[in-house]
């Protein structure tokens with residue numbers, strides 16, 4: 001009798017043996033992020049702002065098994081990066097690699113530092129609005145307001 005084939009819990013590829021539940025270390029950590037993620041204060045603040053603006057987004061959406069952005073708004077991947085972890089050199093290097101891979105797939109990557117989300121939130125939301133509007137992601141009130149504002153600035 002053939003043993004039942006096992007599949008990766010994250011990407012569903014048949015397992016070749018090395019690990020019990022995942023095909024790779026990356027799939028293991030992506031699965032963990034998707035299933036054990038607790039929203040942080042900075043993510044909550046950004047999420048509430050997005051909702052208040054009527055902006056549609058996805059959370060815990062894995063992009064080609066590269067990473068799971070905190071918010072995915074069309075082809076814009078938004079990260080709320082806690083200062084402590086993301087200032088570590090190793091983490092900075094990994095973040096940069098993730099950015100490059102996402103950009104190659106046509107994603108725009110926006111990373112906001114936790115300290116800015118907490119203390120300079122207006123700057124963060126202006127930057128985010130500019131990027132959303134440039135990408136014409138959100139053709140509602142914020143887009144028309146933005147058009148008016150940029151016309152005046154020119």
Ligand SMILES: [Zn+2]
Nearest residue numbers: 008011023027
């Ligand atoms: Zn996998």
